[in-house]
Amino acid sequence: MTEATPMGTEIDNVLPHSADKRWFGKSGAMIGLIEIILLVMGALAPLALPDYITIYATRVLVLCLFALSFDLVWGYAGILSLGQSLFFGIGGYAVALIARDANIASIFVVLPLGMVVGLVAALLLAGFLLLGRHPTSVVFVSLGTMTGAYAADRFARGSQYLGGQNGIPSIQLMTIGHYELSEGPVFYYLALGILVFFYLLCRFMLRSQFGLALAGLRESEQRIAFFGYRAQHLKAIIFAVSGAIAGVAGSLYAFHEGFVWTNMLGVVMSTQVVLYVLFGGSGTLIGAVIGTLVIEALGYWLSNAFQDIWPIILGLLLLLVIMFRPAGLISFVVSERERVGSFGRPVRRGGHGSA
Amino acid sequence: MALLETTPIQKSFGKLVALDGATLTVGESEFHGLIGPNGSGKSTLMKCVAGAETPSKGRVKFSGIDITRHSPAARARAGLTLKFQITSVLPALTLYDNILLALQAKSSLMGLMFSRSRGALHDRVMGMLEQFRLAARAYQPASALSHGQQQWLEIAMALATDPKLLLLDEPTGGMSLEERRVTGDLLRPIKQNCSLIIVEHDLDFIRDVCDRLTVLDQGTVLCSGTVQEVQADPRVQEVYLRRA
Numbered sequence: 269m270t271e272a273t274p275m276g277t278e279i280d281n282v283l284p285h286s287a288d289k290r291w292f293g294k295s296g297a298m299i300g301l302i303e304i305i306l307l308v309m310g311a312l313a314p315l316a317l318p319d320y321i322t323i324y325a326t327r328v329l330v331l332c333l334f335a336l337s338f339d340l341v342w343g344y345a346g347i348l349s350l351g352q353s354l355f356f357g358i359g360g361y362a363v364a365l366i367a368r369d370a371n372i373a374s375i376f377v378v379l380p381l382g383m384v385v386g387l388v389a390a391l392l393l394a395g396f397l398l399l400g401r402h403p404t405s406v407v408f409v410s411l412g413t414m415t416g417a418y419a420a421d422r423f424a425r426g427s428q429y430l431g432g433q434n435g436i437p438s439i440q441l442m443t444i445g446h447y448e449l450s451e452g453p454v455f456y457y458l459a460l461g462i463l464v465f466f467y468l469l470c471r472f473m474l475r476s477q478f479g480l481a482l483a484g485l486r487e488s489e490q491r492i493a494f495f496g497y498r499a500q501h502l503k504a505i506i507f508a509v510s511g512a513i514a515g516v517a518g519s520l521y522a523f524h525e526g527f528v529w530t531n532m533l534g535v536v537m538s539t540q541v542v543l544y545v546l547f548g549g550s551g552t553l554i555g556a557v558i559g560t561l562v563i564e565a566l567g568y569w570l571s572n573a574f575q576d577i578w579p580i581i582l583g584l585l586l587l588l589v590i591m592f593r594p595a596g597l598i599s600f601v602v603s604e605r606e607r608v609g610s611f612g613r614p615v616r617r618g619g620h621g622s623a
Numbered sequence: 624m625a626l627l628e629t630t631p632i633q634k635s636f637g638k639l640v641a642l643d644g645a646t647l648t649v650g651e652s653e654f655h656g657l658i659g660p661n662g663s664g665k666s667t668l669m670k671c672v673a674g675a676e677t678p679s680k681g682r683v684k685f686s687g688i689d690i691t692r693h694s695p696a697a698r699a700r701a702g703l704t705l706k707f708q709i710t711s712v713l714p715a716l717t718l719y720d721n722i723l724l725a726l727q728a729k730s731s732l733m734g735l736m737f738s739r740s741r742g743a744l745h746d747r748v749m750g751m752l753e754q755f756r757l758a759a760r761a762y763q764p765a766s767a768l769s770h771g772q773q774q775w776l777e778i779a780m781a782l783a784t785d786p787k788l789l790l791l792d793e794p795t796g797g798m799s800l801e802e803r804r805v806t807g808d809l810l811r812p813i814k815q816n817c818s819l820i821i822v823e824h825d826l827d828f829i830r831d832v833c834d835r836l837t838v839l840d841q842g843t844v845l846c847s848g849t850v851q852e853v854q855a856d857p858r859v860q861e862v863y864l865r866r867a
Contacts, residue, residue, distance in 0.1 A: 477727050478735040480716075484724045487713040495728040495784055496699035505732070604715075605764065612719040612741070612748065612762075 298602045302554055306561075310460050314453040323451045328564045329459040330520045333466060335544040335556040337513035342542075343550030344474055345506045346486040347398075348410040351417030352541050354393070355386040355511040357533030358420065359518030364436040364528045375444050378519055379462075386515015387508050394504040403489055403500060414535065421534030435529030442523040451524065459520060463557075466513055470553055473509075480611035482506060486551075547589055549596025552607055558597055626651050626788055626818050627672065627703075632681035634667055641667040642678070643842035647820075649788065649835075654810070654819045656829040656850075659839035660862060665822045666792065668839065672820070673705040673790050674698045686787065699728070704786035706794065712776050714766035718757055721765055721776060722748045725783035747783075755779040755809055771802035775809060782813060789813075791821045795828050807832050830854075838862070 310329075314322045334356050341347040359382035366381060367373045397404060397412040424430045431437070441448040449455050473479060481502055484492040489499045522528045531537060548559020566585065570578035593599055595607070631644035642664045649655045657665050670676040672683055674695040683691045685703055693701070712721055726744050727735065734740055752758040755775045760768065765776060774794060781789050794810075795803045803825065810819065810832055823829050829836065830850055837847040838859050846856045853859055 473736060476736055476738040477723070477730065477741055478732070478738075480720055480724055480727070481735055483716060483720070484713055487715060488711060491711050491713065492724065492728070493694075493696045494699055494705055495725050495780075496696050497728050498696060608715045608764075610717055610720060610762065612717070612723055612745065 298606060299552060299554055302558075302598075302601070306554070306557065307464065314456050319452060322453055322456050324564075324568065326451065326456045326459050326524055327521070328560060329456070329463050330517055330524060331541075331544070331564065332557045332560045333459075333463045333520070334514055334517040335541055335548075335560045336463075336466060336470060336553060337510045337517065338541045339545050339550055339553060339556035340470060340474075340510040340513070341507055342545060343552065343556070344479070344482045344486065345503055346406070346489075347503055347507060348406050349413045349507070349510070350410040350542065351413030351415070351535075351538050352510075352514055353533055353535070353537035354413070354417040354420050355389055355514035356518035356521070356537060356541075357417075357424075357528070357530075358389050359383070359386045359515030360522035360528040360532050361424065361430060361436070361518075362515075363519040364439050364522050365430075367439050367523075368436060371440075373440050373443050373523070375442050375449070375458075378442060378523070379516055382515040382519025383512045384515070386518065387512035389515070390508045390511020391504070393511075394507045398503045398507060399500055403493075414538065417534055417538050421530050424530045424533055431529075433530065435527055435532075437527045439522060439526050439528070449523070455524060459524070462516065462520065466516070467553060467557070470513075474553070475609065475611070477611060479609075483608065483611070543586060545596075547586055547596060549598030549602075549607075552598050552602065555596050555598035562597065625649060626653075626686060627820075628684045629672070630682045632668065632671055632678045632683075634664075634671060634676060634678050634680075640842055642671070644681075645839055645842060645844050647672065647837055647844075648847075649818055649820060651787075651818060652814050652816075653835060654814065654821065654833045656833035656836040657820055657822045657839065658824075658826065658829060658836060659845070662841075663839040664842040665839055669705075669790055669792055669820065669822050673703070675705075699784060699786075702785070702787035703790070704781045704784050704788070705790045706777050706781045706792065712765040712768075712773050712780065715764055717762050717764055718752060718768070718776055719748055719761045721780055722751050722783050725780040726751075728784060751779045751783055754812075756805075771798045771806075774798065774802075775806070778806075778809070782817065786817055788818045788820065791819060791823075793823055794821060795823065795825050803828055 313325060317325065337355070338349065338352045341349045362385040363378040363382050366378065372378065393413065393416055397409050425433055441450055443449065449458065474482065481492070481497060484497070485499055485502055493499050518532065521532070544559040544563055545556045546559070547563055548557065549555030567578070567582055570581055574581060589597060595604070625648045627647065627649040629647050631646050632642050633644060634642040645664055645668055647657070647668060657669065659665050667676060671678045674693060678691065682689055685698070685701060688701065690698055690701065690703070713724070716724070723744060726747055727740055730740050749758060749761070752761050755778065757772060757776060757779070765773060768776060778791070778794065795806055798806065807828065821829065821833060833850060835847070835849055836853040838845040838853060840862050845858055845862060846853055
């Protein structure tokens with residue numbers, strides 16, 4: 269079927285080539301560079317930081333994992349899940365309950381449990397919101413997920429069993445064999461390891477041909493349906509994976525903080541994760557991590573330096589970035605072309621405007 | 624047996640009757656032109672075949688199977704593909720990825736996750752791009768192409784799914800004369816594997832490319848036959864003169 273015509277260039281020469289340079293102007297390997305720099309910084313941080321900051325940084329790493337889960341659905345599949353905290357919170361509550369009532373805190377049980385609970389919750393919600401007979405609108409899905417999170421929040425507040433307003437306090441320490449994992453450098457490296465593991469997993473998935481299908485989904489759901497893709501199934505799958513990752517993050521968070529409470533389930537946490545990802549830049553994975561790091565670091569510093577008005581300053585900064593850099597902080601260094609990426613074989617740009 | 628057959632199709636939008644018993648029959652390896660004045664029901668008939676609209680009455684049969692109620696995705700898997708009237712290549716993706724996206728649609732989920740067909744499809748992607756004279760720009764985003772080239776890319780994407788029947792809605796819309804001529808050249812070689820239905824205003828292009836024509840007027844078939852038969856039909860001339 270490849271009747272290649274040698275006259276292929278005949279038309280090319282007539283048409284403008286001016287657009288070429290713009291796309292290859294910026295170097296194509298920024299994301300990889302940033303990933304390595306952040307990883308090295310992350311690995312060395314506890315050596316340089318006092319313990320109380322390492323503890324704070326551990327919480328930030330867990331939030332990075334949570335942000336990753338939101339970037340997966342919003343940045344890659346175009347599903348605006350405004351109730352992402354539902355999966356985070358359910359994961360947290362599930363492990364808190366099993367620790368309280370069954371006295372189980374082994375990492376080999378609680379993390380998989382958090383993951384499965386997040387996955388199942390996301391699948392159930394996807395069944396309602398994504399898998400109908402007709403494709404559902406972004407607004408419907410975002411309101412639906414938000415309602416889910418809000419309902420879970422209200423339910424937890426009202427439930428004696430779940431500790432009502434106060435949540436479940438003083439959860440025992442997570443254990444690895446006989447070792448008890450308290451806050452500090454060890455927990456930090458555990459969180460870092462888990463974050464890197466899931467980051468690499470997402471990266472592998474998103475750069476595969478499945479990632480290309482998702483890119484098509486984000487660009488035009490209707491178009492790829494005409495190719496024969498089951499677009500709604502793709503959405504449900506990525507939604508479930510994202511729920512599973514949020515569940516792991518929630519269960520880590522529960523053991524690190526030593527308690528769970530209703531805000532983990534509700535709109536507050538959901539909004540926070542949206543801000544992390546918008547601020548850093550959606551659709552790059554690393555943007556979600558950067559957004560979380562920067563917002564949390566700024567918040568920490570501002571709350572010390574300007575005790576009364578720091579939320580206002582932080583809010584203004586967020587607003588400025590979202591107004592003037594809608595693609596987030598990452599867009600200062602990463603081109604749109606690199607953000608979208610390329611899914612075919614590794615590109616050899618022999619003499620093709622690569623200068 | 625014809626590749627595509629319909630019983631008389633009715634389609635109304637509220638009180639407006641768009642199709643009033645129009646039929647369409649397309650054989651294998653046949654380029655079939657669908658023409659008629661504005662508002663004659665060409666696009667609606669096309670949409671009923673493609674699955675974008677469901678007929679109020681009438682059935683659509685493809686390869687002997689009744690597909691009247693199949694979703695567009697199910698039709699695509701059966702071998703019936705559509706190129707949209709408005710170009711809908713995915714502008715942010717490279718040309719290469721646009722084609723790959725179409726080619727890999729039949730892969731299993733696990734196959735996609737582990738990129739099992741990426742290597743195997745490479746030659747086919749480049750083959751399609753060469754066939755449509757786009758290989759030199761394989762790694763540029765589709766948004767950088769001219770309008771005419773985007774149309775070709777879209778035809779290439781549609782063909783990449785290996786359809787038995789491809790629907791082209793105004794493939795030369797907005798093209799220069801030269802681009803129209805090349806489009807005809809690009810389409811001819813696919814006839815061995817694939818039939819076409821073309822809706823088009825450019826009658827010269829239709830005459831040049833198609834084997835058979837169906838002329839619609841006010842939702843019914845005015846006449847249908849080879850290009851010569853249709854051209855000789857006085858009713859057709861009358862309809863087109865009336866419009867002018």
